[in-house]
Amino acid sequence: xxxxxxxxxxxxxxxxxxxxxxxxxxxxxxxxxxxxxxxxxxxxxxxxxxxxxxxxxxxxxxxxxxxxxxxxxxxxxxxxxxxxxxxxxxxxxxxxxxxxxxxxxxxxxxxxxxxxxxxxxxxxxxxxxxxxxxxxxxxxxxxxxxxxxxxxxxxxxxxxxxxxxxxxxxxxxxxxxxxxxxxxxxxxxxxxxxxxxxxxxxxxxxxxxxxxxxxxxxxxxxxxxxxxxxxxxxxxxxxxxxxxxxxxxxxxxxxxxxxxxxxxxxxxxxxxxxxxxxxxxxxxxxxxxxxxxxxxxxxxxxxxxxxxxxxxxxxxxxxxxxxxxxxxxxxxxxxxxxxxxxxxxxxxxxxxxxxxxxxxxxxxxxxxxxxxxxxxxxxxxxxxxxxxxxxxxxxxxxxxxxxxxxxxxxxxxxxxxxxxxxxxxxxxxxxxxxxxxxxxxxxxxxxxxxxxxxxxxxxxxxxxxxxxxxxxxxxxxxxxxxxxxxxxxxxxxxxxxxxxxxxxxxxxxxxxxxxxxxxxxxxxxxxxxxxxxxxxxxxxxxxxxxxxxxxxxxxxxxxxxxxxxxxxxxxxxxxxxxxxxxxxxxx
Amino acid sequence: xxxxxxxxxxxxxxxxxxxxxxxxxxxxxxxxxxxxxxxxxxxxxxxxxxxxxxxxxxxxxxxxxxxxxxxxxxxxxxxxxxxxxxxxxxxxxxxxxxxxxxxxxxxxxxxxxxxxxxxxxxxxxxxxxxxxxxxxxxxxxxxxxxxxxxxxxxxxxxxxxxxxxxxxxx
Numbered sequence: 077x078x079x080x081x082x083x084x085x086x087x088x089x090x091x092x093x094x095x096x097x098x099x100x101x102x103x104x105x106x107x108x109x110x111x112x113x114x115x116x117x118x119x120x121x122x123x124x125x126x127x128x129x130x131x132x133x134x135x136x137x138x139x140x141x142x143x144x145x146x147x148x149x150x151x152x153x154x155x156x157x158x159x160x161x162x163x164x165x166x167x168x169x170x171x172x173x174x175x176x177x178x179x180x181x182x183x184x185x186x187x188x189x190x191x192x193x194x195x196x197x198x199x200x201x202x203x204x205x206x207x208x209x210x211x212x213x214x215x216x217x218x219x220x221x222x223x224x225x226x227x228x229x230x231x232x233x234x235x236x237x238x239x240x241x242x243x244x245x246x247x248x249x250x251x252x253x254x255x256x257x258x259x260x261x262x263x264x265x266x267x268x269x270x271x272x273x274x275x276x277x278x279x280x281x282x283x284x285x286x287x288x289x290x291x292x293x294x295x296x297x298x299x300x301x302x303x304x305x306x307x308x309x310x311x312x313x314x315x316x317x318x319x320x321x322x323x324x325x326x327x328x329x330x331x332x333x334x335x336x337x338x339x340x341x342x343x344x345x346x347x348x349x350x351x352x353x354x355x356x357x358x359x360x361x362x363x364x365x366x367x368x369x370x371x372x373x374x375x376x377x378x379x380x381x382x383x384x385x386x387x388x389x390x391x392x393x394x395x396x397x398x399x400x401x402x403x404x405x406x407x408x409x410x411x412x413x414x415x416x417x418x419x420x421x422x423x424x425x426x427x428x429x430x431x432x433x434x435x436x437x438x439x440x441x442x443x444x445x446x447x448x449x450x451x452x453x454x455x456x457x458x459x460x461x462x463x464x465x466x467x468x469x470x471x472x473x474x475x476x477x478x479x480x481x482x483x484x485x486x487x488x489x490x491x492x493x494x495x496x497x498x499x500x501x502x503x504x505x506x507x508x509x510x511x512x513x514x515x516x517x518x519x520x521x522x523x524x525x526x527x528x529x530x531x532x533x534x535x536x537x538x539x540x541x542x543x544x545x546x547x548x549x550x551x552x553x554x555x556x557x558x559x560x561x562x563x564x565x566x567x568x569x570x571x572x573x574x575x576x577x578x579x580x581x582x583x584x585x586x587x588x589x590x591x592x593x594x595x596x597x598x599x600x601x602x603x604x605x606x607x608x609x610x611x612x613x614x615x616x617x618x619x620x621x622x623x624x625x626x627x628x629x630x631x632x633x634x635x636x637x638x639x640x641x642x643x644x645x646x647x648x649x650x651x652x653x654x655x656x657x658x659x660x661x662x663x
Numbered sequence: 664x665x666x667x668x669x670x671x672x673x674x675x676x677x678x679x680x681x682x683x684x685x686x687x688x689x690x691x692x693x694x695x696x697x698x699x700x701x702x703x704x705x706x707x708x709x710x711x712x713x714x715x716x717x718x719x720x721x722x723x724x725x726x727x728x729x730x731x732x733x734x735x736x737x738x739x740x741x742x743x744x745x746x747x748x749x750x751x752x753x754x755x756x757x758x759x760x761x762x763x764x765x766x767x768x769x770x771x772x773x774x775x776x777x778x779x780x781x782x783x784x785x786x787x788x789x790x791x792x793x794x795x796x797x798x799x800x801x802x803x804x805x806x807x808x809x810x811x812x813x814x815x816x817x818x819x820x821x822x823x824x825x826x827x828x829x830x831x832x833x
Contacts, residue, residue: 252721259731268715268722269708276723663712663722
């Protein structure tokens with residue numbers, strides 16, 4: 077970074093405070109250095125994930141530059157030497173307030189019953205500015221809501237046309253579901269031919285929901301259904317929790333990002349009325365056994381390589397749309413969530429003497445695509461029931477905990493229920509980009525070399541870079557691996573593999589930047605990527621604190637294999653733990 | 664797939680040839696849509712999807728552009744396309760009344776096509792011929808300083824032309 081240090085800084089003053097920033101910085105970012113916050117709605121930048129939305133469309137960041145006639149938008153105005161900026165002049169304050177009032181004039185005022193109540197950036201802005209009346213009266217847009225998908229609800233009436241969703245879907249995910257449709261006052265952020273999102277190439281990663289500043293995009297709420305089932309007579313409602321939940325849920329209750337709340341999570345679910353609390357981590361270890369076996373099988377028998385991981389349902393749907401000719405390349409492993417559902421309704425049901433038809437599996441996931449995945453027809457068992465019945469996002473679970481009046485912070489730490497809960501450190505890191513691959517290598521190494529891997533931490537596979545690659549020595553051979561997070565990165569990597577430009581043995585793909593810790597169902601980060609880093613650190617800390625960190629040493633899992641499944645990648649495993657993919661339209 | 668690839672190749676061969684001869688696909692969307700509408704008369708969903716695939720852009724983006732420009736249409740137009748300028752000058756000089764007269768005579772609203780598929784009627788933004796306001800365009804033919812009393816005559820003129828097999832006056 078020496079070169080950057082040598083670049084001459086630009087001097088300017090903001091509200092009388094002199095600062096020096098790198099050339100090319102926009103005022104909005106520079107202002108932080110002067111301790112000044114400039115409100116913004118459309119602007120959202122994360123250099124780490126190459127996400128840049130500075131379209132300057134909302135105009136709520138107007139500031140005064142002394143010597144210039146009009147006001148300028150701070151998000152798209154670059155600093156220059158000697159610039160004198162006032163964000164606190166009456167003119168600037170009034171202009172920003174007017175912009176917010178104009179936005180409110182075409183925005184439903186049903187904040188009290190809005191999904192984003194208390195979590196909406198427009199609402200927050202109106203509160204910060206003390207707006208008490210809607211000054212401007214005029215036409216109000218009205219467009220149909222899209223409630224047809226399993227994952228995402230779109231309410232165009234609450235859209236402020238900030239284009240964050242479009243930028244996310246186009247540039248980070250390369251999916252391109254959204255575009256501005258129509259013109260002028262009638263403009264909406266819509267889909268091709270205004271189709272419901274379920275009929276598009278949407279992967280349901282939910283990143284558009286993550287960046288939406290208002291209630292225009294939200295998740296399909298399943299809490300009502302879960303409340304009902306928890307009270308329904310004769311139903312055995314069993315929860316499972318994904319790795320990434322335990323380092324994020326605490327944020328909803330004021331805890332620091334990355335706080336490990338595994339024990340409180342189990343306690344909260346029990347108090348909500350779940351009959352049993354199982355841990356998706358268990359099937360993360362199972363996934364490793366299956367995926368590593370599949371890899372070794374392909375590796376030693378000249379099968380299709382690279383093996384692509386299949387835990388991420390958004391990645392799988394993306395793959396089905398974009399690479400329909402390569403459907404035999406991804407691992408056939410179900411995701412850990414689906415494996416858990418299948419095992420609860422078979423292995424556990426038999427063991428506990430419960431009719432699988434009476435079991436309701438509720439998955440707590442950091443993800444909105446999991447809601448779509450749970451509804452996939454390929455994941456219905458031969459007995460006619462889905463592996464997983466309902467998926468709740470981290471945010472939905474937090475709402476249920478609050479509604480039930482459970483004081484989360486004072487909950488004791490409780491254990492999960494046997495027999496599907498014990499896990500190794502390898503399972504915990506599934507929740508962050510690179511984690512599945514690292515976990516798989518710990519086990520594949522043993523399967524290939526018949527030796528226990530001693531240095532289990534692969535630092536070169538960690539971090540948040542969009543694409544990472546490494547060559548891992550496995551005895552005499554070398555295994556070439558790659559990791560992509562963000563679907564545009566994944567697409568680029570796959571295209572290189574297709575053209576023969578690069579060769580790998582295994583590729584891990586997670587649709588969301590940062591992996592599941594940054595999933596579309598997680599507590600809102602409002603663009604603060606430091607939060608993701610801390611969640612990842614939380615998971616790595618859990619892993620390193622465990623004595624057993626290699627999946628094949630999970631005793632509960634080995635018992636399950638011995639009692640029920642037989643050998644990994646065997647006949648029973650194929651029936652319960654593996655799946656197939658479908659060809660989908662590319663546009 | 665709604666139709667097989669080979670079938671579409673045949674159907675959209677002309678626009679494919681146009682796309683093949685473009686120096687670059689980048690930024691070509693509006694030009695291609697313009698050309699496609701000239702060839703096929705309108706831009707149905709299937710054609711937009713075909714163009715999205717050929718130019719490797721999201722379908723939403725194609726539809727976004729089509730829905731933005733009033734020039735583009737997703738509905739088939741009549742053999743004879745009547746357009747009225749509703750720019751400021753034309754409007755002030757009575758284009759609204761002329762449009763109403765066309766709507767009455769043809770029995771359709773602006774944006775619609777007659778059931779016999781002979782006429783379609785559209786209101787345009789300024790066509791840049793303000794000195795002739797109000798302006799009526801029928802295909803490439805321009806009628807300047809149009810009045811309500813001319814409307815029936817214009818329609819009849821084109822009915823006769825089409826009856827003689829004059830086509831769409833291009």
